[in-house]
Amino acid sequence: xxxxxxxxxGVDSIYTASGSAENVLGGSxxxxxxxxxxxxxxxxxxxxxxxxxxxxxxxxxRTNIDTSGITPVQGSTFRWGGRYHEDMxxxxxxxxxxGTLAEFQPxxxxxxxxxxxxxxxxxxxxxxxxxxxxxxxxxxALDTMNFWIESARQDLVEVMRLVDIVIIAEDELxxxxxxxxxxxxxxxVFDLGPNILVVKMGSYGSAxxxxxxxxxxxxxxxxxxxxxxxxxxxxFAGGFLGYVAExxxxxxxxxxxxxxxxxxxxxxxxxFACEGFGLSRFESISKTDIADRYRNLQEITHIQ
Amino acid sequence: xxxxxxxxxGVDSIYTASGSAENVLGGSxxxxxxxxxxxxxxxxxxxxxxxxxxxxxxxxxRTNIDTSGITPVQGSTFRWGGRYHEDMxxxxxxxxxxGTLAEFQPxxxxxxxxxxxxxxxxxxxxxxxxxxxxxxxxxxALDTMNFWIESARQDLVEVMRLVDIVIIAEDELxxxxxxxxxxxxxxxVFDLGPNILVVKMGSYGSAxxxxxxxxxxxxxxxxxxxxxxxxxxxxFAGGFLGYVAExxxxxxxxxxxxxxxxxxxxxxxxxFACEGFGLSRFESISKTDIADRYRNLQEITHIQ
Numbered sequence: 001x002x003x004x005x006x007x008x009x010g011v012d013s014i015y016t017a018s019g020s021a022e023n024v025l026g027g028s029x030x031x032x033x034x035x036x037x038x039x040x041x042x043x044x045x046x047x048x049x050x051x052x053x054x055x056x057x058x059x060x061x062r063t064n065i066d067t068s069g070i071t072p073v074q075g076s077t078f079r080w081g082g083r084y085h086e087d088m089x090x091x092x093x094x095x096x097x098x099g100t101l102a103e104f105q106p107x108x109x110x111x112x113x114x115x116x117x118x119x120x121x122x123x124x125x126x127x128x129x130x131x132x133x134x135x136x137x138x139x140x141a142l143d144t145m146n147f148w149i150e151s152a153r154q155d156l157v158e159v160m161r162l163v164d165i166v167i168i169a170e171d172e173l174x175x176x177x178x179x180x181x182x183x184x185x186x187x188x189v190f191d192l193g194p195n196i197l198v199v200k201m202g203s204y205g206s207a208x209x210x211x212x213x214x215x216x217x218x219x220x221x222x223x224x225x226x227x228x229x230x231x232x233x234x235x236f237a238g239g240f241l242g243y244v245a246e247x248x249x250x251x252x253x254x255x256x257x258x259x260x261x262x263x264x265x266x267x268x269x270x271x272f273a274c275e276g277f278g279l280s281r282f283e284s285i286s287k288t289d290i291a292d293r294y295r296n297l298q299e300i301t302h303i304q
Numbered sequence: 305x306x307x308x309x310x311x312x313x314g315v316d317s318i319y320t321a322s323g324s325a326e327n328v329l330g331g332s333x334x335x336x337x338x339x340x341x342x343x344x345x346x347x348x349x350x351x352x353x354x355x356x357x358x359x360x361x362x363x364x365x366r367t368n369i370d371t372s373g374i375t376p377v378q379g380s381t382f383r384w385g386g387r388y389h390e391d392m393x394x395x396x397x398x399x400x401x402x403g404t405l406a407e408f409q410p411x412x413x414x415x416x417x418x419x420x421x422x423x424x425x426x427x428x429x430x431x432x433x434x435x436x437x438x439x440x441x442x443x444x445a446l447d448t449m450n451f452w453i454e455s456a457r458q459d460l461v462e463v464m465r466l467v468d469i470v471i472i473a474e475d476e477l478x479x480x481x482x483x484x485x486x487x488x489x490x491x492x493v494f495d496l497g498p499n500i501l502v503v504k505m506g507s508y509g510s511a512x513x514x515x516x517x518x519x520x521x522x523x524x525x526x527x528x529x530x531x532x533x534x535x536x537x538x539x540f541a542g543g544f545l546g547y548v549a550e551x552x553x554x555x556x557x558x559x560x561x562x563x564x565x566x567x568x569x570x571x572x573x574x575x576f577a578c579e580g581f582g583l584s585r586f587e588s589i590s591k592t593d594i595a596d597r598y599r600n601l602q603e604i605t606h607i608q
Contacts, residue, residue, distance in 0.1 A: 017484075086484055180321075180390055181529060204508040205523070215604050219509070219521040225485060260607045300519050302606045303564045 002041040003245040004112045005029050006131045007121025007234075008101060009046040009057070009070055010078035013094070014277060017086050018227045021277035025059055027078065028121035028143070031231030034282040035238025035269040037064035038290055039246040042238075043112040045069040045131070047104045049077040059279050069109045075100040088226045088274075089202045108134040117141065117245040120163070121234060124148065125155035132162050138248060141165035141196075141241055143233070149176050157192060165196040167237050173199055182207060183215070196259060198240060198266070200233050208263050216260045221271035221297050228277045232270040239269030239290075268293040306345040307549040308416045309333050310435045311425025311538075312405060313350040313361070313374055314382035317398070318581060321390050322531045325581035329363055331382065332425035332447070335535030338586040339542025339573040341368035342594055343550040346542075347416040349373040349435070353381040353404045363583050373413045379404040392530045392578075393506040412438040421445065421549040424467070425538060428452065429459035436466050442552060445469035445500075445545055447537070453480050461496060469500040471541050477503055486511060487519070500563060502544060502570075504537050512567050520564045525575035525601050532581045536574040543573030543594075572597040 012026035033042045043066045048056070050072055060067050076099035084091045104127060118137035120128040122145050132140065140163040148156050149172060156176075160166060166189050174180055177188035186197050186209045195211035203226070207217040243265040247258045268290055275281045316330035337346045347370045352360070354376055364371050380403035388395045408431060422441035424432040426449050436444065444467040452460050453476060460480075464470060470493050472480070481489035490501050490513040499515035507530070509523040547569040551562045572594055579585045 087478075088484070180392070182526060183528060201508065204505065207523075207526075215526060217523040217526070217604055219511075219523070222486060222511075222519060222521070224487060257607060264607070298607070300521055303561060303568070303602070 003117045004043040004115040005032050005119040006045040006106055008078050009048050010080055013081040014228055014230050015083040016228050024278035028234045031234035032238035033065050035235040036242030037062050038287050039242035045106050045108055047100050048072050049075045049100045051076050073100045088229045116248045117241050119241050125152050125159045128159045139164050143167045146172050160192045163194055166194045167198040170199050170201045208259055218263050218267050219301055221267050223271050226274045229274050232273045235273035236266040236270035240266035264294055264297050307421045308347040308419040309336050309423040310349040310410055312382050313352050314384055317385040318532055318534050319387040320532050328582035332538045335538035336542040337369050339539040340546030341366050342591050343546035349410050349412055351404050351408045352376050353379045355380050377404045392533045420552045421545050423545050429456050429463045432463045443468050447471045450476050464496045467498055470498045471502040474503050474505045512563055522567050522571050523605055525571050527575050530578045533578050536577045539577035540570040540574035544570035568598055568601050
């Protein structure tokens with residue numbers, strides 16, 4: 001059971017106002033798995049190239065993370081370089097080298113197929129579709145990006161029809177829906193079938209909307225200094241779905257309140273990710289740090 | 305006692321994705337006074353031209369608003385035209401005609417000088433300074449804008465030294481402080497003397513910071529449709545300071561919790577302002593509507 005995630009593992013070079021980190025481990029599933037691993041067991045499905053040595057995935061080797069579904073294939077690992085503007089909510093991509101990711105046709109290991117929660121990180125919708133067909137999850141969630149909205153819209157629509165939860169950046173939701181207002185834009189998603197929408201707003205926090213009309217929103221946790229926002233969205237998703245999976249495992253059901261709490265956990269994990277280059281911040285945080293931050297986030301958003 | 309505000313009354317022409325409104329009453333004190341009037345008595349100090357007829361201020365004539373400090377002077381009333389982009393957080397100014405505002409040297413009526421709260425709406429810092437010298441308020445607050453930060457920075461600094469509360473848009477705070485991070489930017493304000501900073505983030509809500517290190521944040525109330533964001537910031541300030549003044553009058557003191565609640569009221573009033581062109585939405589809302597919205601805002605941001 002537990003949480004299965006499919007997405008990219010990559011090698012990133014990152015330049016921000018605080019400095020730079022070159023050729024560090026990244027990719028959506030790396031951030032997602034580390035964030036979610038504080039709550040539940042995470043099964044990772046991805047692809048890398050034979051250019052990575054045996055130690056390259058060391059940061060992901062934790063008790064709660066099963067990396068056996070990360071398949072090495074002849075060729076280069078996905079590589080990405082990006083430079084952030086000073087306000088950190090905007091960045092420019094310096095290069096994207098797909099490498100072996102271009103041939104990624106995931107075969108989900110048998111032991112990962114039956115899970116509480118499945119997360120389809122940002123990937124071509126056809127790959128997301130293939131993974132959905134191979135798995136049986138109680139809750140299915142996906143992320144996507146502007147590139148797929150523009151180039152593979154109909155495929156994306158077909159995948160959206162099959163998931164319960166869409167986790168998406170605010171501007172990409174607006175682009176997908178062709179509507180500025182969040183509630184109006186949300187209807188374009190709910191009309192396809194999902195009943196939970198999570199909207200990521202970078203340093204402005206996130207919102208949860210349901211097909212039943214519920215609305216909940218929380219701030220981003222205000223960190224002292226944003227070092228590197230890479231992976232904040234995937235770490236947010238990991239905190240959100242990790243907590244949801246944990247609750248599903250322990251209580252057997254998910255209520256609206258669980259999703260609200262999960263939004264706060266997402267905010268906490270997204271903020272931690274920004275406090276160091278690449279995945280580095282995850283080396284020093286404990287479950288207690290997360291609990292402290294969650295309580296702190298409640299204090300700064302709730303009138304007692 | 306109660307609340308005295310000094311700022312502009314103007315005639316606006318507004319173009320948004322929802323339509324347009326030409327030559328309607330506007331200006332910072334109009335929005336501010338209407339929003340604050342639900343909580344306390346508001347004394348308005350401003351200037352208009354003799355081009356406005358006797359009925360032009362009809363929308364401001366409410367039991368709780370004293371407009372006797374709005375002085376008509378030979379010439380034209382301040383006029384502003386603006387067009388909003390589709391996302392409503394950005395606009396372009398089509399024209400600004402200062403008219404009599406260029407000669408505004410306010411003489412605060414004797415009966416307005418002793419007040420619980422003074423709000424210096426966005427004006428040239430020298431005029432704000434002159435008003436501060438004429439009044440005796442328990443709490444003094446100011447707003448400002450990029451134009452004064454660029455063209456009259458030293459004057460603005462001198463005025464900031466004399467107030468307790470700075471209410472400012474996020475990008476303008478960053479510009480003033482030369483720092484991206486909100487907490488770092490806040491220090492540039494606190495170092496001058498104010499101990500409360502309220503940061504307006506448009507449709508992303510607002511944050512309250514104190515010199516003692518407290519931090520609190522709330523979402524903007526998510527309205528079904530934004531018709532016209534003109535005056536949202538001043539209506540926010542009116543809801544915020546109106547509630548603070550009401551609490552000062554009734555309890556004699558202000559605690560941190562009062563400011564947090566005031567932030568939510570500010571958010572509610574700012575959202576109402578966006579639901580109609582110009583000041584029109586204030587014609588149909590009651591104190592009960594505000595209480596409902598406040599409760600609603602708590603529901604969507606607090607985990608019960």
